[in-house]
């Protein structure tokens with residue numbers, strides 16, 4: 001479980017996050033949504049340790065990430081998988097080498113064990129036969145799958161996905177959303193997805209947090225988002241035709 005308690009972050013005297021609270025449970029795919037510049041990425045970066053909040057706590061199964069000793073932080077970091085926007089694959093490495101990379105860096109597993117594990121993860125994202133290919137030889141959707149395989153190769157407790165659908169067509173986006181949701185459920189991962197893709201809100205919105213100008217203005221799921229009375233959220237939703245139609 002991840003608990004965020006009263007997170008504050010400012011850059012150059014400008015408040016970016018102003019008292020964010022939230023709880024994210026294992027087996028749930030939770031979404032953080034909001035318009036551009038509302039602080040979603042800064043919140044994600046705070047959670048994975050790239051940004052240090054000035055105030056507040058981020059607890060990983062009770063362990064206070066930012067206020068722990070280096071050893072505990074390292075342990076928690078190893079329990080995180082991150083799917084970066086755009087996949088962030090190494091162009092000079094094969095698909096298999098990309099997936100295996102965290103194992104090379106962070107474990108003392110034998111080469112055979114690492115290959116077996118990487119191949120298992122590639123199989124899980126239905127890329128059994130792509131291990132020998134280079135990133136330049138595969139489609140955008142396949143790159144995301146490789147990114148997912150790499151994010152889960154260390155068997156993470158916590159999975160963070162930054163705009164997993166960026167640059168994908170709607171059909172491929174749905175497949176990636178489904179895959180993230182399935183994997184979360186199957187391995188009981190606490191998953192957080194940052195998105196402004198409304199299709200994801202409908203598809204995987206079992207828990208949704210809406211950020212607006214550095215504050216959490218609303219929390220709910222894809223069913224009650226349709227009846228929300230928060231004007232800023234409605235404005236965000238109404239920018240999307242599909243949801244407008246669903247609301248009738």
Ligand SMILES: Nc1ncnc2c1ncn2[C@@H]1O[C@H](COP(=O)(O)OP(=O)(O)OP(=O)(O)O)[C@@H](O)[C@H]1O
Pocket residue numbers: 011012016034035036037038039040041042043196
């Ligand atoms: N390192 C930084 N230094 C200064 N300002 C920053 C830094 N990182 C982010 N910001 C500012 O914080 C605000 C929130 O940015 P953030 O990237 O979290 O937005 P976002 O909600 O993820 O938007 P988008 O959907 O466009 O990615 C922006 O105004 C941004 O310019």
